[in-house]
Amino acid sequence: MTTKTQRPAEVEQAKRVLLSWSSGKDSAWTLYQLQQDPTLEVVGLLTTFNSQFNRSAIHGVRQQLLRLQAQAAQLPLIEIPLPWPCTNEQYEAIMAEALSAARAQLIMDTVAFGDLFLEDIRSYREQQMAGTGLALCFPLWKIPTDVLAQQMIDGGLKAAITCLDPRVMPEHLAGMQFGPELLDQLPDSVDPCGENGEFHTFAWDGPMFQNPIAVVSGEVVKRDGFVYADLVPKEST
Secondary structure, three states: OOOOOOOHHHHOOEEEEEOOOOOHHHHHHHHHHHHHHOOOEEEEEEEEOOOOOOOOOOOOOHHHHHHHHHHHOOOEEEEEEEEEOOOHHHHHHHHHHHHHHHHHHHOOOOOOOOOOHHHHHHHHHHHHHHHOOOOEEOOOOOOHHHHHHHHHOOOEEEEEEEEOOOOOOHHOOOOOOOHHHHHHHHHOOOOOOOOOOOOEEEEOOOOHHHOOOEEEEEEEEEOHHHHHHHHHHHHHH
16 A cells, blocks of 8 residues: 555656756756656756856856756755866866765765767766766767757747857857747857857756746856856846
8 A cells, every 4th residue: 555655666766866057058958858757856956156256157147047947947956166266176176075965965876967969078077977876867968969959949948148159159149049040140160059169058948947037138248258148137137
């Protein structure tokens, strides 16, 4: 006889997954793919942020917005502060400690990443995770990025460009929504998902969230060779 406190056997056996979270479309779509797999249970999101500016380390997104994403996904957000500047040695030490703490807190056995096709990045992750006893999961790996971009758009993912490299794509695309119009304007040399670092995004709505994250466009600035388009939580304007 099953009591109310017992969980179905298939849920008991599900792998508990911590998702590496950047705030962008790839992370969001990875979450959605994980949510569709009954053998997996996403138990949290892990993100790094620049402790000097309180923004995500690469995308330049305000820390508050990442928290709103986690609330919309109904998942705990593990926030890892990084010093600025941060050496690779510091980063690796901080991440090793953070993963150990997260494993104790969430009792997860798998870490998922939204990487698409960069072999060196995947190899680096595998090397860093070797010996931890944690499995690695790459749900979007090697899906052709033109196909993947269209799947995201057709699936209802909404995202805006928060950072771009002006050496490879026009500056005026900063802040633009990720959609057919953007894809039409991207130079042929730019990956449709920006996997080579051409651009980064903030996902503000989609099937992985219980509600959209209300944002308004802020200042567009050039910094350290990149163009950043700020997004501001609507309630704070």
